[in-house]
Amino acid sequence: xxxxxxxxxxxxxxxxxxxxxxxxxxxxxxxxxxxxxxxxxxxxxxxxxxxxxxxxxxxxxxxxxxx
Amino acid sequence: xxxxxxxxxxxxxxxxxxxxxxxxxxxxxxxxxxxxxxxxxxxxxxxxxxxxxxxxxxxxxxxxxxxxxxxxxxxxxxxxxxxxxxxxxxxxxxxxxxxxxxxxxxxxxxxxxxxxxxxxxxxxxxxxxxxxxxxxxxxxxxxxxxxxxxxxxxxxxxxxxxxxxxxxxxxxxxxxxxxxxxxxxxxxxxxxxxxxxxxxxxxxxxxxxxxxxxxxxxxxxxxxxxxxxxxxxxxxxxxxxxxxxxxxxxxxxxxxxxxxxxxxxxxxxxxxxxxxxxxxxxxxxxxxxxxxxxxxxxxxxxxxxxxxxxxxxxxxxxxxxxxxxxxxxxxxxxxxxxxxxxxxxxxxxxxxxxxxxxxxxxxxxxxxxxxxxxxxxxxxxxxxxxxxxxxxxxxxxxxxxxxxxxxxxxxxxxxxxxxxxxxxxxxxxxxxxxxxxx
Numbered sequence: 180x181x182x183x184x185x186x187x188x189x190x191x192x193x194x195x196x197x198x199x200x201x202x203x204x205x206x207x208x209x210x211x212x213x214x215x216x217x218x219x220x221x222x223x224x225x226x227x228x229x230x231x232x233x234x235x236x237x238x239x240x241x242x243x244x245x246x
Numbered sequence: 247x248x249x250x251x252x253x254x255x256x257x258x259x260x261x262x263x264x265x266x267x268x269x270x271x272x273x274x275x276x277x278x279x280x281x282x283x284x285x286x287x288x289x290x291x292x293x294x295x296x297x298x299x300x301x302x303x304x305x306x307x308x309x310x311x312x313x314x315x316x317x318x319x320x321x322x323x324x325x326x327x328x329x330x331x332x333x334x335x336x337x338x339x340x341x342x343x344x345x346x347x348x349x350x351x352x353x354x355x356x357x358x359x360x361x362x363x364x365x366x367x368x369x370x371x372x373x374x375x376x377x378x379x380x381x382x383x384x385x386x387x388x389x390x391x392x393x394x395x396x397x398x399x400x401x402x403x404x405x406x407x408x409x410x411x412x413x414x415x416x417x418x419x420x421x422x423x424x425x426x427x428x429x430x431x432x433x434x435x436x437x438x439x440x441x442x443x444x445x446x447x448x449x450x451x452x453x454x455x456x457x458x459x460x461x462x463x464x465x466x467x468x469x470x471x472x473x474x475x476x477x478x479x480x481x482x483x484x485x486x487x488x489x490x491x492x493x494x495x496x497x498x499x500x501x502x503x504x505x506x507x508x509x510x511x512x513x514x515x516x517x518x519x520x521x522x523x524x525x526x527x528x529x530x531x532x533x534x535x536x537x538x539x540x541x542x543x544x545x546x547x548x549x550x551x552x553x554x555x556x557x558x559x560x561x562x563x564x565x566x567x568x569x570x571x572x573x574x575x576x577x578x579x580x581x582x583x584x585x586x587x588x589x590x591x592x593x594x595x596x597x598x599x600x601x602x603x604x605x606x607x608x609x610x611x612x613x614x615x616x617x618x619x620x621x622x623x624x625x626x627x628x629x630x631x632x633x634x635x636x637x638x639x640x641x642x643x644x645x646x647x648x649x650x651x652x653x654x655x656x657x658x659x660x661x662x663x664x665x666x667x668x669x670x671x672x673x674x675x676x677x678x679x680x681x682x683x684x
Contacts, residue, residue: 180672180674180678181311182317183672184314185314188252188318192325193254195256196325199263199670200284200285201264201281204280204281205277207273208273208275208280214649225538
């Protein structure tokens, strides 16, 4: 009985520590990653905006030209 | 209490992760690298808590029994080693394999490598050589040297190399604190406590031959008092300080006397190895150190149990004798069935005493002797204590009854299997594990 409890406790401790390591890494890595992604997105949006602006300009130009 | 102590242990191991994550919530390193950091932090904590688990502290031991606690110490050593091996492997995702093999690394990395190497040696000794016949006392000397060496190397490596420690003062304080605790516990366990015990040595009062190769040592303080009180069925560590150049080693033996026998304590010992072969040469008056009691193998820890079934093989009778004597002296009214297996009639320990308790009114004891090689005219059971015999005597496992098994590992494992097949609940089957090694 006590040996069975010992075995289960050992497995439980191993599982908890493994999950803790993953949680620890996630807590540090993913906020950083999401921040990086957000920054990339913002940069990308900024780029898109300029592209859109370019398109608009081009469009306008085109429109103007068309006009 | 047991689960809360396990939870406390886990919280200790996890504490550096909480501190590190709070101090530095972001990273610029890969995900696997961060897992490696977490593994290193937890591995260090497991290492530093190892002396605490192995130092026989009553507050910890009382919830589990020392046999289970020592096994937990062994099991978490493997978990700790796995975490510590994983961390440099995962760090290679950033630093490359040069971290493992290059000579051009910061000096604390060498300490980490040395710690891992010696840890591997420690595991090899404990898990491979020891079960294959390495002398326990020799292993213990190695372990007493290797264990602290690993702790020192791991501390230096992590303190001077760990980035989280460099950046987090609270983590550095935790590290120094844990290293201090581990060092203090080790010094207390191996140096101070033996000296404290030596201030109050017991004396061998009597050496009695029970059978051809079984002896009972009676120990007592010169004052007639005992340095500790105990439950019937518990064990203690004894160091016999004998003359004549006989070996001085610490051994753990069951206390075969009952707490109702005042003024002394006895251990009944079978000649099984080099040391125990010299037990008969112990002389009355020889000093002895005793540390105890330990263990949870006692019916007194389970007052809710009704009637009891004892199954013993050979020298495994000793804790059961202690319990039966206690029941007899305290007029315990339970029914007790004792199945006691031996090779030959001459090998039965406490034959007359068991018969006397059986003849008495309380407890209501039935002793069934089982002999492998019975003498002519033997009318008792023969062969081994097997499934058919247990079923015949025990019948269906009654709810609420307690089952106490002590003897060779084969007898214990087969008895557990049979009792479970009879419907006995796990929690009602109690075993004493003689060896800390299996």
